[in-house]
Amino acid sequence: MVTTGGPPTVETIAERAGVSIASVSRVLNGHGARPETVRRVERAAAEVGYVPNAVARSLKGGRTRQLTFAMQDIGNPVYVAMVRQIQTIAKAQGYRLLLHSTDAVAEDELAVVRSLADRTSDGLILCPIRITPEHLEALRTAAQPVVVIGSLPEDDAPVDSVRADSVTGAELAVRHLVATGRRRIAFVNGPADTVPGRNRRRGYHRALEVSGLTADPDLVETTEFTVEDGARSVHRLLDRHGDGADGGTGGARGPGVDAVFCANDQLALGASQALHSRGLRIPEDVAVVGMDDTVLVRAGWPPLTSVDLGSAERGRIAAEMLLERIAGQEPQTPPRVRTVTPELVVRASSAPANSPSPTSSSSPSPANSSPSPGEEAP
Amino acid sequence: MVTTGGPPTVETIAERAGVSIASVSRVLNGHGARPETVRRVERAAAEVGYVPNAVARSLKGGRTRQLTFAMQDIGNPVYVAMVRQIQTIAKAQGYRLLLHSTDAVAEDELAVVRSLADRTSDGLILCPIRITPEHLEALRTAAQPVVVIGSLPEDDAPVDSVRADSVTGAELAVRHLVATGRRRIAFVNGPADTVPGRNRRRGYHRALEVSGLTADPDLVETTEFTVEDGARSVHRLLDRHGDGADGGTGGARGPGVDAVFCANDQLALGASQALHSRGLRIPEDVAVVGMDDTVLVRAGWPPLTSVDLGSAERGRIAAEMLLERIAGQEPQTPPRVRTVTPELVVRASSAPANSPSPTSSSSPSPANSSPSPGEEAP
DNA sequence: GGAGAAGCTGGAAACGTTTACAGCCACGGC
C-alpha cells in the first residue's frame, strides 16, 4: 500500500529490502551498516530509481541549499557577470541559485529581504540601488545571512558587504583623459540619487580639481543607465557646446567637447553612437570612456576604454562570504566590509587625439578640426 | 517551551492566541473562523512577525512554487532575454526562478533533468544545445513537467516544446541581402553539429538556391558563437577572397565579399569589427546581418540588421506552457509544439550599397572601390 | 422545548526525511 503510485520513498525501499526506514536512511547517507544490509538497500534503491526528496530533507535539516541573488535587472551585463560567478561558486558547494529581478522597485527589494523568513533559501546576496531606512531596518532584522553588494551607510546594518570604489574608479578615468591631453571632459552620469551616481560624480569632480580644471556644470548630463539615454545625452551636450569638430550648427559657438566620460558602458556605447552619427571620430575628435568593463566594451567600435569595477570579483567574493556565513558556527562575528580596487582598462576609444590610433584604421577622412580644441578656445 | 528560540511557528501563535494550531492555519489561509478567533490569531501573528515556513508548506502540499531554467551560459543575451520573460511570468504567478548554467556540458544538462526527481522545483524549462539519446531518455522519464526551448527529434519525447524557425530566419536574411543587391554573401556559422548550426546553414543554402546563386564553400566559415570568433572568421574570409574594396593584399585576386551573414549577433559584431579594422565600410562595402536581434544590435555601429528569432517570446511561451502543465489536472494531454515565426529587422548595416545610408553619416571617405563588386568581376 | 443543521474548533495524521534512543544479538573475557 505504500508502494502505490507516486515516487519511491525511503519506505518503498525499506519494504523492498526488508529493513526499516532508519536503515535505509543510514545506508544512503553512508552511516555504516552490515554489508548485507548495505547491499540490499542499495540494490532496492537502484531498482526503483530512488532520489531523496530535497524538500523533506530541508525541513528536517533546516537547510535548503539554495542561495538567492537579487538585483534590479538581469539585462544589465554587470549583473550577468555577478550571476555567473555566484552560480559557479554556489554550484561548486552544492547550492542552487534563486534569481530575483526587482526591476528597481524598492518595495520589491524589501520583500526579498523579508521573505528570507520563509526559509526558502539559506542566504541572500542583495544588490540594492538605493538604501532607504526601511532597507536598513529590514537588513537588521533579516532572518538569514545577507551579503550586500554595494555601499552601506557606516556600519549601520550588521551585514557583510562588498563594495566597488567607484569614486576612485571615476577619478582614474578622468585623470587618464586629462593625462592624454583632453581638457573639455563631459560627464554623462546616471541618476543622481543613487549611490553609484553620487560616487561617480564625486570622482569626476575630484579628478578635475586635482588636475586644475574647472568644473563646467554644462558639461554634465544626468540620465538613466541605458544606451539610448547615453546617445540622447551626448546629442544634448553637443547641441549646447558645438561639435568642436566639423562645424555642426553650434561649431562656432563654444569650445566644444573633447572627451566624454560615461558612468557606465551602456551610456558609453550610446555616446559612441551619437558621436558617430554626427560625423565625429573616436578618439581623434572625442575620446570616450565607460565604466564596468563589461562585454559591451568590445561590442562597439572602437573598443571602449573602461574602468573595471570588479563586478565578477564582487560576485565571487559575495558568494564566498555568504557561504562562509552560512557555514559559520559562531553567528556573531562582526560584519565584514571588502572593497575591490578599480582598474582602468585602456583601449582605442581614448587614445591621444594626435597620435594615430593603432587599431582603428577606419575613417580615413581628412582632419576637419583641430585635433584638440583645448581649453583656451575660442 | 515551544516558544524557545528560533522563528515563530503556528504553535507559537496558537499558544499566544489560546487556540489550536489548526485554527491558526485556517485563519491564516482564510478558511473561515469566528471573528473573535480571527482577531486573536491575526494579532498574535502580527506581534511575533510570523512568516509561514515555505519548506514545510511545500512538503505538505507537494508543490515548491519554484521553476528551473537551464541553459548553457547566462552570458549569452539570448538567454538573458528568455530569463527575463520567464522570471516575469513566474513572478506574476507566485513562482520563484531557479537558474542553472550548464556550460554546455551535456552531462550537466542530464543531471538537471534527472534532478527533477528531488522535488526541488515544480518544472523545468530546458534549452539544450545538442540532443543525445540519453537526453531523450531522461526527458521521457522526467519526474516533473518539462518544456524544451529548441527542436526535438520528431515527437520522440513526450514533452512540450517551443522552437524557433531558424531555417526560415536564415533564409529571410540571405534573401534580403540578395534583394538589396548583394551577390557574394559569406556565411559565418556556429558549430555545425548543433541544431541551430545545422538549421541556419540549411536556410542559407536554400536562399542561395532560390535566388539562383551558387554556393561557394569558400564563403562559409564555421566557428564558435563568440565576438572574437566572428572577427577571426571574417579576417580569414577576407584573406582568402580579398577585400573587394580598397585593394588590400588580396584585392586584385578575387571577386571579394559584399555581404556577411552571421549566425548570431555576437558573430556579427565581431564581423563588423574585423571589417572596420580593415578599412571596409558598412554597409557601403560590405553588408552585415546578424541573428537573434539581441541588445547587441545597437551596441555596434552601424546598428545591425538582424533576424528576430523570438527569444523573449519563446521564453514567455515556455513559461506559460510549463505553468499550464503544472496546473493541469489531466496529466496526459499530448505534447504541444509551438513555433515562433522569425522576423527580419532591417537596420543600417544592410542598406543597399549604392544608396546613401540614412543614419550612418560617419566615414565620409572617398569611395575607393566600386560600391558593389558584383558577381561578374573581375 | 426539542431536534436537526450549521458553523467552529481541536486532536491527530500526514507529507518524507534524519536521528536519538533503546533493544537485540553475538562475541569475548573472566
Added chain:
DNA sequence: GCCGTGGCTGTAAACGTTTCCAGCTTCTCC
C-alpha cells in the same frame, strides 16, 4: 557459564505545515 561490550537494527519523534474527522456549541425551525 555469565556478563559486559560493541555493532546493527528498529521504533518513534521531530521538522512545520495543512487537513480530515469528530465533537462541541449555537441557532433555527417546528
